[in-house]
Amino acid sequence: MTEFTPIESLTGGLLIGVAAALLLLVNGRVAGISGIAGGVLGAVRGDRLWRVLFLLGLPLGAALVSMGFEGTGVPRAPTPLLVAGGLLVGYGTQLGSGCTSGHGVCGMARGSKRSIVATTIFMATAALTVFAVRHGLGGAS
Amino acid sequence: MNALVALASGLLFGVGLALSGMTQPQKVLNFLDVTGTWDPSLALVMGGALAVSAVGHQLARSRRAPLLAPQFPQPATAGIDRSLVLGSSLFGVGWGLVGLCPGPALANLAQPATSTLVFVVSMGVGMALFRLGSRAGAMPGPGAAIATVGMIASLGVLLR
Known part of the structure; x- marks a missing residue:
């Protein structure tokens, strides 16, 4: 069980939205984490620094919150699942051109059909996976 | 700036x-x-x-350009294609297996933990594999391979 945290979650969501709007309106960039990370790996000169700094900001921001209360978390899945999950998330977000932020927050905000379809699909396969792991095959966690 | x-x-x-x-x-x-x-x-x-x-x-x-850049990002010209559907499906499975998507995974590096590191490194490898695959022109192939690897690893744990 985890507690329902409407205030914290809504506030956090609003801040994520502000971050995305800031990056779009000032730098003309989409705040999609997988897209920004993928661009660090692809070598385009002069297009790397802002990406690295943005990505660096994520743990720094999380660390700021963690000084106040528990802000970060640790995945509990066994190692093979961590590896499989990581590979799938990394590969899938590049093939599908986006993740929760790029499609879910930025793409849907401008009414992109591709993003609406992508978000529906990954929410569905994620929910099905959780169902299979928790209620289907033996019920692990 | x-x-x-x-x-x-x-x-x-x-x-x-x-x-x-x-x-x-x-x-x-x-x-x-x-x-x-x-x-x-x-x-x-x-x-x-x-x-x-x-x-x-x-x-x-309502603006012509961002404050500090020549133009706003151009939306993808591709429609709803196979890559979008397959990629999003694979991403969802990975997200559901561990409970982390890319942003939170990176943010959690603020708290050093082996499991977070294992996930983030695997995610980087997955991203790099895609780059290599698309450079070699073999787009769907690695996708299927990764899906298979993922499923086998997951089954290995679930049926242990």
């Missing part, structure tokens, strides 16, 4: 993720577990972020 704005945006994003609970895999898994111990909190994260982001896009629409 662009770099500083990117850092500021990343910081805000990280604060938002940590405050919202997106960084806690158990909370994410409970959000996805609609038929079990459902925790609706993360719907508010998505809703809140989407609302503000939509205002941002409206503002962008």
